[in-house]
Amino acid sequence: MSELSARYNPREVEEKRLQLWDQKKPFHAEAGRAAKSKGPFTIVIPPPNVTGVLHMGHALNNTLQDILTRYKRMQGFDALWMPGTDHAGIATQNVVEKQLAKEGLTREQLGREKFMERLWEWKQRHGDTIILQLRRLGSSCDWDRTRFTMDEGYSGSVREVFIRLYERGLIYQGQYIINWCPRCQTALSDEEAEHRDSAGHLWHIKYPFKDDPAQFVTVATTRPETMLGDTAVAVNPKDERYRDLVGKVLVLPLTGREIRIIADDFVDREFGSGAVKVTPAHDPNDFAMGRRHNLEFVNILKPDGVLNENAGRFCGMDRFEGRKAVVKALEAEGFLAKIEPHANAVRRCYRCDTVVEPYLSRQWFVKMKPMADKALEAFRQGKPRLQPKRWEKVYENWLTDIRDWCISRQIWWGHRIPVWYDEKGNHFVARNEADARVQARAKLGKDVPLVQDPDVLDTWFSSWLWPFATLGWPADNRDLKYFYPTTALFTAPEIIFFWVARMVMAGIEFMGEVPFDDVILHGTVRDAKGRKMSKSLGNALDPLEIIEEYGADALRFSMILNSGQDIYISKEKFEIGRNFANKLWNASRFLSMNIKPEAKVDDFAAIDVTSLDLASRWIISRYQTALKEVTVAIDEYRYSEGENVLYEFFWATYCDWYLEIIKGKLDDVEVQKTAYCVLVNTLKMLHPFIPFVTEELYSQFKSKETILTLEAWPVPVESLADARAEAEMAVLIELVTKVRNVRAQWGIKQNDKIPCVLVCKNEAIIKLLKANIQVLQKLASIENVVFGSESDKIKNAVAGLAGDVKFLIPLSDLVDVDKEKDRIGKELAEAVKAATGLSGRLSSENFVSKAPAEVIAKERQRLAELEARIAELNRAVDSLV
């Protein structure tokens, strides 16, 4: 291992490791493959969209998954991490359409077939890129299983689900108000239409009565152009002001259409004038009212957001242009009562940010309530758990107030809806056209021409099947049985509704089981100023650039160390990870230069602990603690904490103290063994976090082709915890620090060995210091140490050393009064608890009143005595100072 250079070169090492992993496929999972299999462990990747390249969010998300997967694999689970990508319907289609636009083409001009070819080309090129990038990050996915939501097999699962849901009465087609994006020209689900606050206006318009044009009713609206589609005015039936007017006829300005005043409970008497214009074809509430009152539905918009012939003289105008024109006309003709500023939330397309129109159209829907109820039932039994817990309420609320899911999209990139129509509009839900024909023949008694529904399914209608469709469902196979349900899902809170909740529903519906035990919702990656990283803001850090410059380990390490709620990251942060990897490299290099082959043991059982020096017993004990803490932290998904423990242990404890101490003791083979054993096991613990450098170093010590993720995770050994060694080392460390401090203050150079008198009244401590005098001398750079416990002895000692003595160091071993007080208080609480069985705060309500008075009195008496003793100690301390 002598070829190790003084500086760690991540690029070289990572390339080498990636090649090895590619060859040996150590991440392949199958039932019972692990040496001593502990059973299945499964994660499915949140499939990245094929639209883009790896961003920091992916880097975080996949690092988290990789940490757990590598850890579980080391623990002996058959660890499967299922990779794949998502076709991302609208998003991908938009990107390719933009590309076309540059060539001056539209998708209609190109035609469906040619356009789809372009999309598949895009997918071929970009789908593989992101997978490659995930590999460079170190992700230990079972790459041979990589799935794509539009793969043939996967598409079959999607069709199957549609058909089964239809057969179960959970899918229906209907004419409803949906969210329509005039730019994408497709329907959107409620989740895809995001509310965004905007400063708008409230226009008050006068609607005159037919039989008395001088009188009018005033209505208010934020979208004045929709008045062209009004077919009623509604008031609250309990509203005194309008009671007598219900049923009267008004004349709709600008159109001359006669509309009636209706009464409906929906209307809020307090808002505006208390009268509402009703536009059943362009507002979801009005739509409902329209149904209740049998109103006419007047659609005034074309799919592209341009006013149609129903808009009369405004026909041909864009909706926003039309808005201005309508207002102008109303004003000119005296119908505009007033305009006031009004803040309201406008829905926008989550893919292109265009203002969405509530639009009347025929779409396919999934009836959600029955599935949501089952999901709620499971949730109440604790499945899945969400972390952090606060998201559970959000999740529960959404399921409770669920609305039906509009799943048809008027785009081309996606799964074609498996429905065929005949000329009369009968529909046949079928696995393929041949089946549809069979159905049609059975129903109609003859062959008729059939046309498939031109629409495709919402992209999430395929994503929600991800945990089982990737395993081959509906085919009943061994993998599906073994690896489903999965263990944990790592994702961002933004997609709890889009994805997480729906996966739960699909999992229960088709597999009879919630698809994961734990859902870990991690934060968003932001820049140093707290802004979301995005291409348009220009503040996005490119993970690949970071990998090039600092290494994938550095990227992973720094990111995890910084992960709190949200992650604020800037380029300099990656130095921490880079430096840590370098430190690890150099410590290993140090050992490789100083250790005999026979000292290379990786089991503590091979070390004769009884013969070990204090520092070695101490580092073994500290290692045990670190191991336990890291294991618990990973089990509880607190990775940054686990990483922090390792960082502290390895750098501050192992390198800064232990390695420095043993530099004078390296001729002792047992010490060599200890140093090596702790290092090698620390490499194992670090491996899930920084897989490249740890495996490289590990294999340098072992054989070149060792795969560290297949080695066993270390197991703590209780008997190696050594409280005495820890206490003794704490004293040594404190003393050394103190001496160094004094030296620095007195301006003594670090290499200058100086004589020294240590003053201490505690015989046990003096004994300890004498036993470890070499360590003391080395680390504190002192010599001719004299211990003094009484003033005359000190005087003699100083006299003996004559002019050489630079300073005296008194070691305080006085009682810490505050600490004593705390101890007494705790004792009191515990004593009362022991006597009464009650625990809690010693407050009047919840503790004292429940505990028998005499117990409290007795304990309080004791407390008083103890406090008196403290007062005494206080005086003693004061007199010493």
Add this chain to the structure above:
RNA sequence: GGACACAUAGCUCAGCUGGUUAGAGCGCUGCCCUCACAUGGCAGAGGUCGAAGGUUCAAGUCCUUCUGUGUCCACCA
């Protein structure tokens, strides 16, 4: 309009069920290129734990109110 989260050193954050002297990294100051590492070592300065009350022997930690910041949800025109 509803729900939630956060506020700790100049900056980014730890601090889990209340209990030693509130920690780390970066930055800053001073001294060191000491034979693993200057992507390093040693030492140091810097905090009324957002504000005000309260509970407790004990509060950064629990309760109430306020202020500030952020996130999610929402069919009041």
